[in-house]
Amino acid sequence: MQYEVEVGGKLRQVTVARATGAAGGFAVSIDGRTLHVDAARIDTQTLSLLIDGAAPRVPVRSYEVTLASDAAGALTVRVGATPVAVTLNGRRRWGRKDEAGGGGSGPRRVMAPMPGKVVRVLARPGDTVTARQPVVVVEAMKMENELRAGRDGVVTEVHAREGLSVEAGALLVVIQ
């Protein structure tokens, strides 16, 4: 099977084929290079990977990877302790483009991460914003929390109003 995996802003082509022989053996080619990977399922979210450079003197590296998708459907792959954001657009169109970011550099939607009250709206439709620029301030747990733009772009929708009480996951701002 072939997959398009977006990671670190780059789009990688990954092909996976079961290797003959060992139960968990796969021939994995990524951007042209082919590796032998032994994959053991630890649980529904966790795989243990042994990646063999398949060259003399190249060690067999061991990695534990854990995959989790958050409420918004964004995918995080933990490599050991390091979380890596990933979008998977395989033949069968993995993930939901509009939420998972598609070919862009970050999520288009700014959503309330927790229930709270909108205390300030810092962006108006048509504004040009840059990634990590604060666009809405929501108060929760007596702390004011700045919600930042997930990407560079232009604000197309603003659903937040000052004083508005919002639920977790409520759509506040859309950036194109």
Place this chain on the structure above:
Amino acid sequence: MQYEVEVGGKLRQVTVARATGAAGGFAVSIDGRTLHVDAARIDTQTLSLLIDGAAPRVPVRSYEVTLASDAAGALTVRVGATPVAVTLNGRRRWGRKDEAGGGGSGPRRVMAPMPGKVVRVLARPGDTVTARQPVVVVEAMKMENELRAGRDGVVTEVHAREGLSVEAGALLVVIQ
């Protein structure tokens, strides 16, 4: 819903009805006595129960119960740290009688708990055996392990042969 629960050799009648109001609230009657139980699901196997004697000065006891069925289908309910063997024969015939022991006092089948080699067979068809009496000796991990009868009864089948290599779960002896 009504269930017949066999525990500690006794058969208990348990009726469960959703209580109006609180989300996790149930009216549970066991052998005639009715209790108010607040049940919160912790995960697929674990429930947190708050059992209210529903009488003045009777405390609300908190228990964490974990349910697990082993390979043979026998059910174990952990009440806190205490494992309790349980058979559940509800309206829809929970569990498989022949394996779970039905109305008897223990499993009828003596099975190999792990792969190994039969080194001694201590019971012949027709023998009368008492619960916990050794019936087969299996060697595994260089240790000899005695397999005991799960209940009083008469040996009806003996599938174990000395020197025989057996897989985990292999049926060795049946006691009626």
Place this chain on the structure above:
Amino acid sequence: MRIIRACREMAVSTVAVYSECDRAALHVRLADEAYAIGPSAPRESYLNIDRLIDAARRSGADAVHPGYGFLAENEDFAAAVRDAGLTFIGPTPEAIETMGSKTAARTAARRAGVPVVPGAETALSADVSDQEIAAIATSIGYPLLVKAVAGGGGKGMRAVADPSDLAAAVRAARSEAGTAFGDASVYLERRLTRPRHIEVQLLGDLHGTVLPFVERECSIQRRHQKVVEESPSAQVTPALRIAMTAAAAAVARSVGYTNAGTIEFLLDEDGQFYFLEMNTRLQVEHPITEMVTGVDLVRWQIRIARGERLDLDPARLLAPVGHAIECRIYAEDPDNGFLPSPGRITQLRVPGGPGIRDDSGASAGLDVPIFYDPMISKLIAWAEDRPLAIARMRRALSEYLVTGIKTTLPFFSWLLDQPAFIDGRFHTTYLDDELKARNGRPFVEPSAEADEVAAIGAALQAAMSAGSMTSGASSAGPLVARRWRAQARLDGLR
């Protein structure tokens, strides 16, 4: 949890109270009895004295441990417990009242001959005019802090460098203090430059004995909230330790303090220390003191409340064995301005092995509530010295696995690699300055290797799950999640 564990070890049976959203919390599941005390909002449950007392009465409890937060420092609650004929496992209402008021506490400290941060001794009630306040401010000198008289934890606090900002800062502090503590009065205090936050743990019994413990270093703070604590402090010399602990004990004795409490000091760059405030309760960071002294503080809280005598060797409490560090792991997204990240913990693997202690209230399948301080774990590492303790904490952080929510674990991995932290060169604003300088730069910047492995892992997970798809699977959620569900049927419950 910490308290239930101590009780179990003493064969004392435990009663928990819970609000709606804490129904599934570990303290409820592992207590012997549990009582609902109302909705999730603190004001209607954990801050509702009547409901708490009712629950205690209903259960026929003998004593009440107030925990770390909520009413732990509320004299009315302590009094209500006492009036209900129960034992309050903590100081007397009188002691809580005196030391709970920052201004009264400062007075007590000065009377005990302990230096306090220069500032106004009188609370500025709502009716004091801006002019009067400005005059007081000038007499103290800038930069200064506007602080709420009640409560703590940085709420109702504002820093003022320029006189023109004073009036606004006071207004802001008053309103914040009003909502947070129901008491809008504030006071002014000189702001020391680059001070360290050093605190001294105390135990006092009912027979007049007060014993201080080796200090805790709590200068690593974000927005005035402690995130990392250590004991001992790399900055405190034996001589300074003797001086600070003696001063702390003197203040506590002067108010007849009993049970567990902590005196907080600011230590300036010249090694001069000033009384800051007292916490009249057990603190979140108490485990590091337990690790380096071997004393079980919660056990002693209970023994003291029973009237037992403190028979600990005072010298031992001031001679730390090795070094301990605590990281407060929060359900926050460090790469998104430390926003709370509530949700359900799908997986939890807690580190173990030598020198590691995890005081966790979380468990897999648990929903992290959004109503309270979203701390999911206190991770403590002990080792023979500070460098080894840091190395051990790094190792433990690398083993810690939490999925389903974002946590501050990556932030701690970053912090423990900072030269300033490793060298012990920091002060109470070090972290805020650093974070500002980073301007939201992510704490984890995956290596090219990690990126490649992640891509391979994602593709393999998809490929391996594909086989086990069934038409019956729910159609909610993105496809990849559905595949894991399908897989769950096969693996999840074997």
Place this chain on the structure above:
Amino acid sequence: MRIIRACREMAVSTVAVYSECDRAALHVRLADEAYAIGPSAPRESYLNIDRLIDAARRSGADAVHPGYGFLAENEDFAAAVRDAGLTFIGPTPEAIETMGSKTAARTAARRAGVPVVPGAETALSADVSDQEIAAIATSIGYPLLVKAVAGGGGKGMRAVADPSDLAAAVRAARSEAGTAFGDASVYLERRLTRPRHIEVQLLGDLHGTVLPFVERECSIQRRHQKVVEESPSAQVTPALRIAMTAAAAAVARSVGYTNAGTIEFLLDEDGQFYFLEMNTRLQVEHPITEMVTGVDLVRWQIRIARGERLDLDPARLLAPVGHAIECRIYAEDPDNGFLPSPGRITQLRVPGGPGIRDDSGASAGLDVPIFYDPMISKLIAWAEDRPLAIARMRRALSEYLVTGIKTTLPFFSWLLDQPAFIDGRFHTTYLDDELKARNGRPFVEPSAEADEVAAIGAALQAAMSAGSMTSGASSAGPLVARRWRAQARLDGLR
């Protein structure tokens, strides 16, 4: 795991080897590199020296840590590692060879002036006749033990009370020793009545320094296998401690011993101690020594192998701080003759909090292999004294949750309540005698309360799951299991 953790803390990268059935074990998942070395059967993997050396060469490793079992005490392996130009993290092949042979070790001990258990100094190779053996036996006196010269852990050992049983016992011991260690030779030893097993941990550097540690009490054994260890021993007086540790160090020095090792003694009822044997490796029970001395033994193994000098304060190693207890948690069914209970761990909740250390190799979703020692965790409790350590261990056991397999947790809960254990009145056969007397009586006898709650829980689980049944669910396994699967789709992966 223990070793990987130490390496991580020292920033040493790690290479694991694994046999087929260990593919998913934690040590493989958390190492930096991992190499398959063959099928599950030890003889074809973990006992195959060539494959191990190949893996080490392939990885370009500098050093090899042999772990606790398998080839850890095999001089040929140590030599092969050395010949391959790698560092063996352990003693020299020569020391392993000398102390690995029980008879040679006894000779070494006697030369060092340390009393040994009365017995025959010569190994009885297969060709010695029954008559000769009977003669030797009479000279030693009954009751006696037939012991394999190689290996240990109770394998190839038989007790003989009556001369008429001798020949059979020797045959049995020889065949067992043959299969277990590939060396059928045995020897005879007097069997002391009700002795205690007391052992002394040692570290020796490459510069001639050998340091002994406070003793470990390992008398709680089942079929000659240690199940509970403590340090210090309730039975050992300071004077006896000095004598035993000095004797242990003398034996080690006499054979130029380096790195970590343990000298085992038998302590008879009159307080007389006898050299039993030496373990030329790190032992499973080493953590309790670490807990009461604060020394990281694995770290020192690596430092010693690097040629560093032991710069520890000898006095500190003999002055334990508090008391530590270790329980070896096995995947065995204590209520069914401690039969191995392999299978998949579906849930794992490890205890935490003050004084608790869990050195676990298990994790949820892991299959416990049936080929090796089925130990899933070493649970260690530390506290200020023995009664508190016992109370803390009880608390930890009550928090420990393992589902999917049977474990010895209920057995430990029972043991820690036995008056004989609490009073420290036990010896090496205490446990076997107790178990015999119980004749299979279950360790947990649920109270009427537990029975009732279990019934309610089972009914509620069924009732709550019923709602979420779907026609699409798999038809394998009993219905109740299917319902949980259905539930998994709803809860499992949120």
